[in-house]
Amino acid sequence: MDLRPRQRQTFSGFTRAEVEKMEHLYIESDEQSLNEEFYKKLARLFNRSSGRAGKPVVKWTEVESWFGDRQRLGPSRETSVVAPKNFPVIPEACTSSKATENLQMPEGEKDQDLSRLEFEALSSKDGAWYDVETFLSHRFLSSGEIEFLVRYVGLGAEEDEWVNVRNSVRERSIPLEDAECQKVKVGDLVVCFQERQDQASYYDAHVIEIQRRLHDIRGCRCIFLIRYDHDKTEEKVRLRRLCCRPSMLVESEKN
16 A cells, blocks of 8 residues: 655755746747757856755756646746746746745745645546655646646656646645544544545545544554545544644644
């Protein structure tokens, strides 16, 4: 069972300055100039810059992948618009007031350094939540809504997806330790690992009933009856299948 670890290695991604540089080069360059030598030269430029100090080295294949995604999913060169400088690509973008207002964040946490947080995104393909590895690009819709192009942890570029930042991006849900089972209450919104014959993914669910049991050497033995939001089915699960929303932990700490 591919359950979500409590902590994972965070992909550093490109910096704001690097993304803006690539956006500019994408618009100004023709397709013939986007070759291996171009990607290697750009990667060397990034790695020598002061903004990359203390961050992982950029591989030229990562630069190539960014441009490939931009060509495949981004707007054409004729219609491309570089975003305003006060709205960089996240995670840096999350520090701006505009992005903070749109992201689903627990009350009282919008003032913290959001660039240190991890995120998950709701896929329109199956309605499940996936950990975000990196935010590749962003665009502004005519409605004023903002969308981000995300790459999911453990998935390739073919699964990259544009998601609405207001409705489909939020702080990553957190797996619970055995000793934290008391923090789960009836009515809580959780993220549950749903296993089906054809797939297994994380979905929003609500806790309907809890059977508290004594823990043993195996850990928490409590049973949680949950109802999935997307298909309204109910299932009895153990704690290891659940992830809680960060707001739930904030509330439990207050109490």
